[in-house]
Structure formats: structure tokens, C-alpha cells
Amino acid sequence: MSSWKTLLLNLYYHGSRPYRRRRDRRAAAEGRVPVVVLFYHRVADDGCGSWTHSNADFARQIDWLARRFDLVSLEEAQRRIASGHNTRPTACITFDDGYADNCHTAIPLLIKRQIPCTYFVTWHNVQSGEPFPHDVALGYEGRPNTIEQIKTMAASGIEITAHCRHHHDLGKVLDPARLVDEIVTARDELQDCIGRPVRYLALPFGQYANLTSDAFALARASGYAGLCSAYGGYNYPGNDPFHIQRIHADDLARLKNRATIDPRTAVVPRFCDTPMGVPQT
Numbered sequence: 001m002s003s004w005k006t007l008l009l010n011l012y013y014h015g016s017r018p019y020r021r022r023r024d025r026r027a028a029a030e031g032r033v034p035v036v037v038l039f040y041h042r043v044a045d046d047g048c049g050s051w052t053h054s055n056a057d058f059a060r061q062i063d064w065l066a067r068r069f070d071l072v073s074l075e076e077a078q079r080r081i082a083s084g085h086n087t088r089p090t091a092c093i094t095f096d097d098g099y100a101d102n103c104h105t106a107i108p109l110l111i112k113r114q115i116p117c118t119y120f121v122t123w124h125n126v127q128s129g130e131p132f133p134h135d136v137a138l139g140y141e142g143r144p145n146t147i148e149q150i151k152t153m154a155a156s157g158i159e160i161t162a163h164c165r166h167h168h169d170l171g172k173v174l175d176p177a178r179l180v181d182e183i184v185t186a187r188d189e190l191q192d193c194i195g196r197p198v199r200y201l202a203l204p205f206g207q208y209a210n211l212t213s214d215a216f217a218l219a220r221a222s223g224y225a226g227l228c229s230a231y232g233g234y235n236y237p238g239n240d241p242f243h244i245q246r247i248h249a250d251d252l253a254r255l256k257n258r259a260t261i262d263p264r265t266a267v268v269p270r271f272c273d274t275p276m277g278v279p280q281t
């Protein structure tokens with residue numbers, strides 16, 4: 001992001017802080033503090049790809065978040081959403097895809113600080129070692145995690161979870177058998193590999209067009225505890241805790257604005273997993 005955009009975003013954040021504080025106090029008094037669930041992809045210092053954070057940026061973001069939020073597991077986040085009453089600033093850290101570089105510094109940092117983390121892996125890429133198709137299309141090849149890495153993370157308290165078998169757009173998958181393979185069979189294989197339950201699912205890309213009521217229904221029926229989208233939005237107390245809306249962490253200036261309840265993020269329509277599958281306000 002250009003430096004003048006960063007400057008403007010920082011000015012906007014600091015200029016609107018009194019308003020944000022007033023609104024936060026009101027939300028806390030009413031028990032309506034939303035749960036912010038963030039997602040990262042890759043943390044490395046090679047600058048490859050727009051989804052990569054440097055190690056220093058990631059550490060700064062975690063420092064900033066840890067000073068302002070209860071950093072909790074997805075399970076605790078769901079409990080606060082389901083209770084219908086939340087008075088605490090609450091955030092969760094998640095990762096998507098499963099990049100090997102995350103195990104060098106970012107994941108050890110979270111483990112050392114005992115910050116819960118949910119880590120969604122695309123099972124085919126972990127098994128095969130093949131780079132992700134969206135990276136190949138952009139001309140670089142961030143390596144996926146190895147099986148050894150995900151076992152080590154799981155043993156260290158990182159919650160390993162499912163990002164389907166392939167990193168494909170399931171919004172275009174109409175074949176029920178293929179949907180079962182992507183969502184259920186791949187999850188079962190991942191569970192067998194790490195020897196632990198795989199409780200959560202994030203659909204690849206996670207935008208409205210990539211979500212379907214069939215995928216939600218299958219995830220619910222096959223025993224997942226929750227499904228994460230990635231189009232933005234907050235999770236308010238009283239929302240359906242099964243569907244967890246997530247916000248991309250991006251750079252620190254954007255993160256500060258989004259995580260402290262930006263009006264633009266507050267009005268993101270919530271995907272409704274009815275057969276119509278249309279966004280709902």
C-alpha cells in the first residue's frame with residue numbers, strides 16, 4: 001500500500017478514536033460487542049504475493065491486538081457469539097491454506113505467547129507438496145506445510161482444521177460426491193493423519209460466490225463445529241455461531257480500522273445458508 005494511503009488510514013483511525021471509544025462503551029454496556037475473527041495466509045520476509053506479511057509486521061499486529069483484545073480460540077468465540085451477550089473486545093487469529101514459512105517465526109511466536117490459533121490447511125497440497133494454484137497463476141510458489149509440520153503444530157496446541165482437499169472454488173461444484181470428497185473425506189483423512197478431531201471448515205476464497213447452501217448443509221450434517229467465510233464482517237452476539245465471518249488482517253493501518261469496528265465493515269451483509277443462499281442484512 002502506498003505511504004500516503006497508510007497516512008490517510010492512520011489519520012482516519014486516530015481522528016475517529018473518540019467516536020469509536022464512545023461506541024465501544026455503549027456496545028459493552030448493551031452486551032453487543034462483536035467478535036472479530038481475522039485471517040492471515042503467509043508470514044515470510046521475501047515479499048512474495050499480496051497475501052504475505054513480513055515477520056516484523058506480523059509481530060507488530062499481534063502486539064497491537066494483544067493489548068486491546070481477548071485473543072481467544074474459535075470455540076470460545078462461538079461461545080461468546082452464542083451467549084447473545086458479550087462485553088469484552090474479542091478477537092481470534094486464523095490462518096488459511098497452510099504455508100511452510102509460517103512455521104519459521106509466526107507460529108512459534110503464537111505458541112510462545114500462548115495465543116490460540118486456528119490453522120486451515122488444504123489437504124492435497126500438504127500431502128503432495130504442490131504449490132497452490134492461485135500462487136502459480138501469479139508466478140510464485142510459496143511452499144505448503146509438510147505433514148510433519150502440521151503434526152508438530154497440532155501437538156503444540158495449534159488447532160489444525162480443514163480448507164478442503166483442493167483449493168478450488170466450491171461455489172462452482174455441483175456434483176454432490178465431489179462436495180463430500182472436498183469437505184468430508186478430506187477432513188477425515190486429515191484427522192487420521194494428526195490423530196485429533198478436525199472441527200472447523202473454511203471454504204476456499206470464502207467470498208459470497210464461493211459459498212453455497214449445499215456446502216453449509218453438508219458441513220453441519222457431517223459434524224463440523226463451524227464454518228468460516230472470508231468476505232469480511234463482524235460476528236455479533238446472537239448471530240448463528242456456526243457461520244463465523246472473518247476479516248483479512250491486511251496491513252496494520254487497515255487492521256486497526258477494521259478491528260475497532262469500522263462502519264464500512266459493520267454493514268457487510270451476512271451470507272444466509274438457506275437454499276436461496278442470498279446475502280442477508
Ligand SMILES: [Zn+2]
Pocket residue numbers: 096097163167204205
Ligand atoms: Zn485459501
